[in-house]
Amino acid sequence: MRITLKRSGGFGGIRTTASLDISKLAPDTSAEIRRLIDGANFFNLPKTIHAERPQPDRFHYELTIEGEGQSHTVSIGEEAASSALKSLIAWVQRNSKA
């Protein structure tokens, strides 16, 4: 299962892409990310999660998770994300940096 996180916007407008393969992670780490995906109810989220009035200079994310017979992409405005979804995004950013 692969996770891809594209970030755009923010004051700087710098576009970045982070990607990682869950099947290649250590069992503990893999279990952690699967808990976060379930916690955010990711595969049942709508395709777009945006604020009605977007806040200027907030980040914009496009999160895709695919594999094991499933594939889903969600377009997310930072200010509209739930805390569970924020945790998932933060985890992907942290773990794809190293």
Place this chain on the structure above:
Amino acid sequence: MLKPFPICQIIPPHILNNIVERGKKEQRARAMQSLTLSARIRGQRDITSLLPIHAVAGTKRRTIYNTHRSETLPGTRVRGEGGKPVKNRAVNEAYDYCGDVYDFYKAVCERNSVDDQGLRLDSTVHYGEDYDNAFWNGSQMVYGDGDGEIFQRFTKCIDVIGHELTHGVTQFEAGLTYSGQPGALNESFSDVFGSLVKQWKLKQPANKADWLIGKGLFTSKVKGVALRSMKDPGTAYNDPVIGKDPQPAHMKDYYKGNEDHGGVHINSGIPNRAFYLAATAIGGNAWEKTGKIWYITLRDRLRPTSTFKDAANGTISVAGQLYGLGGIEEKAVKNAWTQVGV
């Protein structure tokens, strides 16, 4: 019966709390009454960004908060108007530069704060963990510390603070929708006035300014001079980690993708360059004539759905009205938009 605040229920509770703590006797009583009222409409807080918050006294009133790396706004109050400098550098930068931006709008645009009615200027520093960003949330400014790898703290640059506060001005004036061309104009006006505040502070005429946005924000590890160049969009950075500055300088390279609300931080390069071209053609201090043309257009001519073409027509028309039909100012503005393909 106490006279309530004009639109008492939309004053954010943290402001009311401060009035309760530190206001005059009658202000305190009114704030208490408003706090009770606002409890009834909890959950409708988004309307605070749509309505003007009336000031108790229409002057410069800055308050700086610290979230200590959390994301719960506004955080702890750490410095108020007239308060002495503190040991925290980000707090003092946010306070000082916010004051410069207020002074710029007052002196150059004859505007009293973000809403022209003396709105209190609230800023939060140390937002989030290694947060690589700054934003305007509809009622206050928010600054991250940067991750130390790519970005340094966002309070470091006066133009960043001018940019964020101008998002507030735009919200109360043209109300440009944050998507597509109106969104790119919204971004461009923030860059224009962010840069003008810096030029005004440094007393730089148009031909001496660097026309860069966010110079000094990158760490020394990044190959780049700034985040954006109004003079040469697309040339501010070219780095192995963060890539190349994606801004177009002409309509032929307009970004049509979905990221960043349709490229609001990308396509802003086009109107940014139009401003630079107009300002350097008109000459002198950019904030005097060209800044005035852009400010009046933002205030009186544009609407939420305005496009680049509308901004071009607006600025050309305002230039003619202010400085004479067929004058060099009108011609310079018209040429500027033509050169960027609008």
